[in-house]
Amino acid sequence: MNVENAAARVENASKVYGAGDTEVTALDGLTVAFERGRFSAIMGPSGSGKSTLLHCLAGLDYLTSGDAFIGDIRLGDLSERELTLLRRKKVGFVFQAFNLIPTLDAAENITLPVAIAGETPDKDWYETVVETMRLGDRLDHRPSELSGGQQQRVAAARALVSRPEIIFADEPSGNLDSKSGEELLGFMRKAVDEFGQTIVMVTHDPRAAAWADRVVFLADGRGDGELASPTSDQILEFLKSMG
């Protein structure tokens, strides 16, 4: 893949937790890049390092060695504050759960990163996002008044509204029933297709991964193959072959 066109990438990335007997290698010299404007999924068994990779790419965690880039920016060069500003400007997040601030209503949660930056959201874009996520009639509800699917859609809208270079999603449909999950992933797909948004998603669910343009497989902190626009059956097959 063309490195110049990568929205995010790691080179020779290693991440070691703990020391001595309790040492755990989460990433082991991994090099991988994620292209702009595409929907990528990272898969792998528990402990394969997929969440660690996402966290290090997103500037939430540091690599032990190697480099992580968002666009051309080497994350290791940034101070804590610069990293925060980078996350604010260039990165969006959708977590598995606890995505929303309970004291803010849906609209406020969507505009949270913009508000933190002390800016006002682009009104047209905001409305487009809200409409895409079908949240128009839920904007003045607090998270406790929203269903799980609606909550995750608010989270996705929040990730989109600041027009980040890349959105990282960590098991976004993990806590949802299959219908809501499919719905959410459909919206994410739409964001990639219609707005050219870059999304990198970690998941262990082949049906979720099947929404992606490309699926990267990890095992023991190393790359273990990839599939382009696979079906969920193909993914399942691949996982079985990984053993």
Place this chain on the structure above:
Amino acid sequence: MLRIALKGVLAHKVRLAMTALAIVLGVAFVSGTYVFTDSIQRSFDSLMSDVNEGVDLYVRGTTEFGFGGVRIDEALVDRVRDLPEVAVAAPSVEGIAQLVDEQGEPIGGNGPPTFGFSYVPEGEGLTPLVIREGDWPRSPTEVVVDAFAADAGSIEVGDVIEVILPIGTEVFTISGIATFGDAENLLGATLAVFEFETAQRAFDAAGSVDTIAVVVFPGADPALVAAQIADFLPDRAEVVTGEQQTDDDVGEFTEGLSFINTILLVIGGVAVFVGAFLIQNTFRIIVAQRIRELALLRAIGATRGQVTRMVVLEALAVGLVASAVGVGAGILIALGLKAAFAGFGFGIPTTGIVLLPRTIVVGMTVGIVVTIAAALVPARRAARTPPIAALRDVAAPPRSLGTRIAAGTAVTGMGFSLVLLGLFVQFGNAVAVVGIGALVTFTGVSILAPLVAAAFARSAGAPLRRMGIVGRLAQENAIRRPRRTAATASALMIGVALVSVIAVFQGSAKASVAAAFREDNRSDFQVQLGSFGDPASSGLSPALTADLRELEVVGSVARGRLGEYRSGPDGGLKFMLGVDGPIGEQVVFEMADGSLGDLGPGTAVISAAEARAFDVGLGDFVRVQVSSGAYMELTVVGVFEAAPIGASLVIDLATYEQYNSFRLDQFAYVQVADGFAAEEVRPAIEEVVAGYPNAKLTNTEELIADTEDQIDTILNLLVVLLGFALVIALLGIVNTLALSIAERRREIGLVRAVGMERRQVRRMIRWEAVLIAVFGGVLGLVVGVVLGSALVLAIGQGFTLAIPWVQLIVYLVLAALGGVLAAWIPARRGARMKILDAIAYE
């Protein structure tokens, strides 16, 4: 259950540690107060029993109450000495002698007394005084001073110093330096010892003595000798045993000490009470955070009672440990108090730190009982946890709004009624009733506070919204748990309310004093003590008035001397004023009847209240008891509405001196002679006053300023001591914030992940703290102004209500700053929280 409770304590070590700290501080203050006063008492007791050792009997004038009884005839000394079984009869004259150092500054006298004693050779060894250097005074120009005064004034044997005496300022040579038993210093009191005849002259006691110390021959029965002496004693004289004299000396001292003890204990009590709010809040939060665990216990069969007991047991464990630490820390507080008092010139001759079993029992009991009582409500709430909460997020059903309003209103109403009852209906222990009423009021307001907490945070926090999302989140965080916010704020409310009461009282007192002086004062100049002094043991030398009257530029001088009397009808002790000179021309007495000008020997002018109490009018007799126990029969020649000086009985100074041996004046007011301008002749008057270094000359405006300063000094000391309660309340904010932030770990992680900077997180937490603190401050101001106003109105007597808004607003700002301070550590912790830990899934 005990095991689970103990594990619960251990599992919440950190958050309970903060609670424990509140108990430790409160208990430490209470037990520290006891240790402090017990230690002083012990040293004083041993000092006093040394003092009167070897003396079998004392002959003395009677003193029923107050100060300045009567002296006894000097002729009695010989009659006692002539008794066959009496070995020694040593007379003693006592009075007040203010030492002056080389720079012309008074030594001591700023609170502690300045004693003067006489020396007779036969009394050697019978007084507490031991010569450390030099010799006893042997001539009319010699004086012995105590070691403390010698050190303070850099005085050595052979030096020449001035001493201010009732007869004027005189010069003496130091013949020796004495110690009081083993102690160098008796609570900052200074001593001057004169040769006997000199003392009689100095203390205006010609032909009389204060006491005669009697030693009987070995083998003689002191009781028999006492009976023989009693046979020829006149009225108002008595003979007592050495032990009795010791008891009286100690008793007088104990009374003064118990006053200090009470004030300190009240402040300690406030600290404990504030601590109770903190404890309750912590347990409430812990219970809320452990709801699943508690529900699980319920689901597997624990009864409600068992859950309640478990939480109470946790409280017991915390209370036990914290109280024990508190009692230990009390010793440190006692040392701190000792140092603080020493700093104010009250050196304390301690033979050691005294930790009585009573101190331990009281400290432990207070700590444990308060902890458990405070934990009871959260414990019962814990018991109401439905077992289903183990599976789902279900909070225990909150108490209904109606119940809260009813309970809060009832408790507040009851508390306030008690306060009003205590203030306006005079009876037995009104102060205690007011105090309890205030505490009940605080409790009531704290019950009501959650009802307005959210509304307050919404309106007062509105400007925060303009700061953007950080301010908005801070506001929402303060709103979302109104009960927690309210409970935290309530602790601060108590402290702020109390300092506001003081501020209202202070403002009103100052305004009233200023108004009264401006309105009622007709004198050009006033002479009063330059420092704060006990009216019973300090004052102006009467010679000052005589000197002033000799000045050509002075038209008239009126002076007054305070004394106590026991009023006939109600038996209460009140102040009387002995006056000399045209007082009515210098100070406006609002007369209801008669005139001050008619005052002369055997007559009195009384307050309208006294006239009503005695049911007398002009020309009638009143009979009141004076300190010696004697009764004065006085003809009423005037009735005044309000006394500018606070006395309710005014008599002629000659009458006063007939009944009271106190010989120092409280004030001397000066009017310049006709044809002179006050400020022009001031230097001449100043020169005379300068001869009496403890006296201070003022004009009316200066006097007002001085009086206001004095009011400030005393009340500010109280405010500083109450600062202890405020510190505990701020600890409460620290604790609540720390617990809330732990609870909001995920939220903080999330906002950090989506780009909130650390400093924005810190700012968010800080503003939340400020909102809580300002809420507490506003509640405190409201309650404080209401209670303070009630207090001022209850005092009446020309006391006008003046609310010092500026000062109160300053308090509010300080409360807000306190919030910032309290948020310091929680904000840092919140900002440093690891994002990954925060967003990690369970």
